[in-house]
Amino acid sequence: MKKMTVSALALAAVGVTSGAMADGHATELTIAIVNNGHMINMQTVAEAYTAETGVALNWVSLEEGVLREQVTSDTATGGGEYDIINIGMQEAPIWGAAGWIEALEFGAEYDIDDMLPAIRNGLSHEGTLYAAPFYGESSMVMYRKDLTDAAGVTISDNDSWDNIKAAAAAIHNPDEVYGVCLRGKPGWGDNMAFITTMVNSFGGAWFDADFRPQLDSDAWKAAIEFYVDLLGTYGPPGSEGNSFNEILALYNEGKCGMWIDATIAASFLEVDGVAYAQSPNAGNPVGANWLWAWAMAIPAGSPNAEAAADFIEWATSKDYIQAVANHPEFGWGSVPTGTRASTYAYDEFKAVAGFADAEMAAIESAAPEATDLKPYVGVQFAAIPEFPQVGSAVAQEMAAALSGAKTVEEALADAQSAADAIMSEAGYY
Missing domain, CATH: 3.40.190.10 (Periplasmic binding protein-like II)
Incomplete structure (x- = not known):
């Protein structure tokens, strides 16, 4: 060259x-x-x-x-x-x-x-x-097809979260490879980037039409319970300290069987047998990829x-x-x-670039526009000045739930309280 x-x-x-x-x-x-x-x-x-x-x-x-x-x-x-x-x-x-x-x-x-x-x-x-x-x-599933083939499981575009969990269980061998690696490190652009897309896919949103936080909704509870169980059971220990760079290193060491994260990661994967799929959802594909x-x-x-x-x-x-x-x-x-x-x-x-088609499809399918479900622009964030403060506060609570320092119910209640205080102080209601 x-x-x-x-x-x-x-x-x-x-x-x-x-x-x-x-x-x-x-x-x-x-x-x-x-x-x-x-x-x-x-x-x-x-x-x-x-x-x-x-x-x-x-x-x-x-x-x-x-x-x-x-x-x-x-x-x-x-x-x-x-x-x-x-x-x-x-x-x-x-x-x-x-x-x-x-x-x-x-x-x-x-x-x-x-x-x-x-x-x-x-x-x-x-x-x-x-x-x-x-x-x-955008974001997508990056998985070791050699491992899923050996385990007799498949991962499809826009798969169900239940099937993702079943695939993680099938390939999980903690002495060699973890079934799934996901962001857990607190930050509005760290763990909350992934968590928000999961919540979206469960039908949840950050705020209602009056910009009141919705962290105490059934959709948030279902999504966070699933996230904590999935990553806590089939992910690496200490996941509450992992974000993009930490998981990329784990993946390239052969320690991750599946990773749902930024499409750009595909440029830096150094292991063989990687395949790609569009982000999973729990019935709502809109907002399932950032x-x-x-x-x-x-x-x-x-x-x-x-x-x-x-x-x-x-x-x-x-x-x-x-x-x-x-x-x-x-x-x-x-x-x-x-x-x-x-x-x-x-x-x-x-x-x-074997990932090129999957990356472009993910970017083109992302839906940042405001909808009936969410009153704000943004997929994994809300394009309002207060969001970094809200997102950072919630991120700490989600990391506490993942580490076991708090129950999911406690973490969501504390997250709701913190977000409500910030939005009320900002004069939204």
């Missing part, structure tokens, strides 16, 4: 200019990123960007929950610590409307119409893009806003996809997915 270079022509095509500031000093951009695989890879790929432009890149790589806390605090107060921040669909439209982040406009060569509509819409407010997606995702994008935004008032916009334009462009594909350390199997339709048209990508 040829060595990757970022030509001056390619950079110019997306509007990249010299890294020199007006006072003659080199521009340095401080970029806060989540410590997921594609973001880590970007640090290596972007070395060529610095070589071509002279723009120095100072990376701050943080665990997901820490990133959200630090970026939210700095951006809300105008702290100015970062020139570029990783945010997602929960924050982008809200922060854009509040004036916390800059609107993004790119040149014609960027081809914004190539961006998947669901991803673009989720990062926009009133038609204006406020964060550019680095990768997008929709998310890790995106790049510019905090309002950044003194390096122009240079930051240039970098974001390059890092989320078709040229960046090609740069990863041509890089000697990565290749087509490592390109960030879930953002551009054109990525899925490359024969080279399709040849190495």
